[in-house]
Amino acid sequence: MNQTNTVSRLFGEHFLHDLNPQELQMLNKVRGLVVSHIGPNAHKVAQKDEFAWDTFRLLADEGVIGSAFPVEYGGTDARQVLRIRIIEELGRVCSASASLITGADLSCRAIVAGASPGMKDQLLPGLRSGQLQAAFALTEPEAGSDVRGLKTLIRQEGEHFVVNGSKKFITRGTTxxxxxxxxxxxTDSSRFVAVLVPRDAPGFAISPEVDKMGWYGVPISSLEFENVRVPAANLLGKIGDGFELAQDALLRARMGHAAMALGRAIGAVEIAATYMNDRTLFGKTLGAHQGAQWMLSDMVSQIEAARALLTITAQKYDRGDGDVSIYASMAKQQATDLCMKVVTDALQLTGGRGYMKDFPLERFFRDAKLNQIGEGSSEVHKTVIGRDVVRRSSSAQRNPSLREGSLVDY
Known part of the structure; x- marks a missing residue:
């Protein structure tokens, strides 16, 4: 494995062995940006919930945004095994920068997969370069993770589609x-439709940005559609493909949330471990106390286990395995819940300093919560995973240690 970055790191590089030289080059470029720009500017970005234009332009100019786009449109069409490492790296220091990468997938994946050749030619080069931006308008006041609960209606009128409804919590709404x-x-509520709507379409209204607890740098808004007409050429896929297009975008976004959460957890441990070497308590460093060491042990072991699960999930996606969606749910739920715990424990280890706004763990703590909520809450994914296990157990191999008959007869 050829690596240009030889600096010793607290967490192992064992997941990089499957990356080719070009992929390692991209990852090392991101690591350089994290050290030179993104990490040092993360605190500034987190001061106001305004779109992080400087970070976005940097990531676009350096081709990192383009990793989500096809080669024929100037992108690199990166494998997920690389993208999760990029997002993890950015998440170590700045949620906004990591979210800009996951957002490129979420907002543009359906365009890549379902737009007409003409719309692709019109939009993808600009979206890849950062000259244009797209937003993923799925969530509604009464429908988030449950896509089948959507109430927005779309009808076809001749050579146009007409949209009526509301959307909520839409990232990049104002940009x-x-x-x-x-x-x-x-005309058939069992079928879903996906269309592209330009921001200047008559009848389309975008609310002011909505204040939130964390994840500053990527504001959210609400959207209203009142008889918004778009050309039939703006249809993505075919009528009825909307659900599948949304699900693929969400699948990749869930892996992105897991990678971002693990990156933040890694960053939290790095910060806490450094503090433990600097802080003296009762005549010896905090790191020399067994109780503190045990806390670090749990953090590091669980993070490495979750990284392994996410890597398996990314490999499954790249191979096209049929069970990747369940693994994405497992990785997302495990990583995001773990991140919340790790950041909380890291803040506890750093004491009052960790609670100060000029110390990174304060914003890590606020940012961690949204990963447990966005793209399906942890509870939703637990339900999905548990339901899948129960369903498959009825036809799976019976444990050989059991005798014949119903288990209630034991």
Whole structure:
């Protein structure tokens, strides 16, 4: 494995062995940006919940945003095994920068997969370069993780589609040029439709940015559609493909959330371990106390286990395995819940300093919560995973240590 970055790191590089030289080059470029720009500017970005334009332009100019786009449109069409490492690296220091990468997948994946050749030619080069932005408009006031609960209606009128409904918690709402909108077909509510809506479409309203607890640098807004008409050429895929297009975007975004959470957990341990070497308590460093060492032991062991699960999930996605969605749910739930615990424990280890706003763990703590909520809450994913296990157990191999008959007869 050829690596240009030879600096010793607290967490192992064992997941990089499957990356080719070009992928390692991209990852090392991101690591350089983290050290030179993104890490030192992370505190500034987190002061106001305004779109992190400087960070976005940097990531676009350096080709990192383009990793989500096809080669024929100037991108690199990166494998997920690379993208999770990029997002993890950015998440070590700055949630906004990591979110800009996951957001490129979420907002543009359906365009890559379902737009007409003409729309791809019109939009993808600009989206890849950062000259244009797109937003993923799925969540509604009464429908988030449950896509089948959507109430936005889309009907076809001749050579146009007409959109009516509301969307909520939409990232990039005030900066996006185009919106990928998912709704139900008005004449058949069992079918879903995805269309592209330009921000200047008559009848389309974008709310002011909504204040939130963390994740500053990527503001959210609400959207309203009142008889918004778009050309039939703006349809993504075919009528009825909206659900599948949304699910693929969410699948990749869930892996992105897991990678971001693990990156933040790694960063929290790095900060706490450094503090433990600097802080003296009762005549010896905090790191020399067994109780503190045990806390670090749990953090590091669990993070490495979660990284392994996410790597397996990314490999499954790159191979096209049929069970990747369940693994994405497992990785997302495990990583994001773990991140919340690790950041909390790291803040506890750093004491009053960790609670100060000029110390990174304060914003790590606020940012960690959204990973447990966004792209399906931990509780939703637990339900999905448990339901899948129960379903498969009825046809799976019976444990050989059991005798014949119903287990209630034991």
């Amino acid at each position: 996006a040029d185009w919106f990928m909108v998912v709704g139900r077909l008005e």
